[in-house]
């Protein structure tokens with residue numbers, strides 16, 4: 001794991017706690033289990049399932065599939081070096097697939113969503129949801145899509161770049 | 174000139190923690206010529222270390238030692254959580270110092286008391302704190318500039334009939350002052366102000382103390398216990414250096430300002446045959462009455478662009494709800510404050526998943542935000558304890574944090590969310606989310622000031638009831654929370670405590 005990954009992983013632990021996910025038994029143990037998850041995901045089918053799941057968790061019209069793909073890649077890279085305990089993705093996939101006779105990935109969107117709603121209170125679901133949330137909303141491709149420019153100190157902040165340029169509000173005085 | 178003191182020099186005051194409380198107390202004492210050592214668990218960053226990337230900065234300055242229970246979002250670095258704070262600095266109101274007298278005891282599980290201190294007594298210290306921190310709109314400092322997000326809040330506030338809306342009371346320089354520049358509206362206040370416009374003890378109190386020649390900062394040192402002698406006086410502090418080696422620094426007096434959870438842990442971990450329940454804990458009140466304010470957050474998609482990421486994270490307050498108006502269905506009041514969020518926070522606050530969530534980050538440029546902070550009635554069951562078996566890397570018992578909302582806070586939160594909705598919908602918001610924000614930024618209680626030693630841990634000076642030369646110098650001493658963000662009051666109390674310690678030393682009673 002390189003420095004950047006260590007840094008991001010640490011923050012992710014905080015992020016999970018922040019979102020209440022880690023207040024139960026999940027959180028850190030969830031992250032520890034992600035090597036197994038990574039191992040289980042080491043093939044294209046699994047990546048497709050994860051990518052689709054990410055898309056349905058946080059849909060953004062017009063956001064390139066490749067961004068979701070990279071987000072899943074980041075999730076795996078961040079967590080791959082951790083000692084494995086259990087295979088979360090395997091659990092997730094199995095649970096999703098169990099919903100219907102067909103593989104989850106081949107279901108129409110409405111049925112994919114139904115399967116997700118049925119599982120949304122499971123601990124593994126919250127873990128995957130928060131991990132995807134974190135990597136998606138710190139991804140520069142997503143930032144570009146929604147118009148968030150990121151770091152501003154190298155541009156001198158917004159003092160002369162529109163911090164107070166709003167012009168559509170009713171008069172307040 | 175930074176001093177270096179010997180470990181066996183028992184003439185020094187040892188201050189644990191270099192944040193708002195500890196950094197201020199240490200500097201105030203050093204300015205009076207009193208020798209001070211400040212033990213700080215974190216390392217010393219410079220402004221050049223500050224980058225606009227939350228994960229990177231959290232790794233550099235966040236507190237990551239193991240904890241169990243509710244989240245507490247604090248820092249381990251020189252400057253403490255003043256590196257991460259927003260700088261909103263209202264005062265506690267007069268009636269809030271008399272919480273029990275004003276509200277009455279709410280129910281059996283509530284432990285309201287009055288502060289053993291009045292607003293009148295604290296007023297001169299509030300003024301000193303405001304001057305020290307450069308609070309906008311006080312003295313001859315102009316109010317803070319109005320950001321887009323503030324203007325949305327202010328316009329909506331006017332539409333719902335609010336009158337007391339202001340962009341003042343920010344401890345961020347609107348213009349250059351006291352050797353620090355004016356705010357450039359960089360917008361990453363929560364990950365350290367890259368130019369030092371926002372007050373943090375890292376680049377104000379700490380270097381000022383060093384200039385006195387009466388101060389030594391020991392960064393990367395973790396205080397693990399406070400020792401005492403047979404007479405029950407504190408005699409020194411045992412700490413682990415960066416290599417984990419333990420040392421004992423002798424002391425004339427000890428002041429603890431580790432930000433509530435750590436303050437509780439140090440006291441509880443310093444138990445002895447004489448003080449089996451922990452230091453200063455004859456009342457069994459150490460760790461109890463942990464308060465963190467009623468919190469709520471609200472985000473709205475506005476009809477046109479706001480770009481709330483531009484400029485300071487927080488820039489103003491609506492004060493109309495801060496009063497005690499029981500007809501609203503709860504005791505005490507709250508403040509509504511403009512706040513912005515990065516894309517991840519925008520999604521994480523809303524929580525859940527699916528289009529109901531992603532509509533907010535999807536419309537990021539159009540999102541506006543507020544959060545509310547309000548009175549949090551103390552409950553003895555909200556408390557910090559030590560885990561019986563879990564140990565951290567220092568071999569210290571892991572703190573367990575138990576916090577549950579008071580029914581009063583739930584009623585207040587519902588009210589604040591409803592008012593936030595009205596503010597944004599009055600301007601045509603198309604989507605709205607409001608709810609709980611489980612962050613643990615404002616930590617108070619656990620060693621509260623009380624007139625009666627059975628009700629609390631410290632007296633009106635933050636001196637422990639049990640041990641004469643042991644002081645508490647952070648939000649732990651708050652008897653009740655009030656609605657205001659806590660730090661201005663922490664700083665005012667620390668300045669006042671320094672005066673008291675100096676006086677006692679002159680009288681030779683310390």
Ligand SMILES: Cc1cc2nc3c(=O)[nH]c(=O)nc-3n(C[C@H](O)[C@H](O)[C@H](O)COP(=O)(O)OP(=O)(O)OC[C@H]3O[C@@H](n4cnc5c(N)ncnc54)[C@H](O)[C@@H]3O)c2cc1C
Pocket residue numbers: 189190191192193194195196212213214215246247248249250251252253254255257258259260261262363394395396397430431432433435436439487613614615616646647648657658659660661663
């Ligand atoms: C995101 C965020 C925004 C905030 N915004 C505001 C705001 O707008 N207004 C406001 O009033 N407040 C705000 N706060 C709260 C504010 O940061 C705190 O009230 C304030 O920093 C508390 O001061 P303190 O001295 O008690 O603790 P800290 O500032 O946290 O300092 C405690 C220090 O003690 C050190 N320490 C702890 N234990 C030990 C030990 N055993 N040995 C050695 N050192 C130790 C820590 O490393 C730390 O540096 C905010 C907080 C957060 C997280």
Ligand code: SF4
Pocket residue numbers: 157345355356357358359360361362363365366367368369370371484485486
């Ligand atoms: S917005 Fe102002 S205070 Fe906040 S980080 Fe930027 S310059 Fe500092």
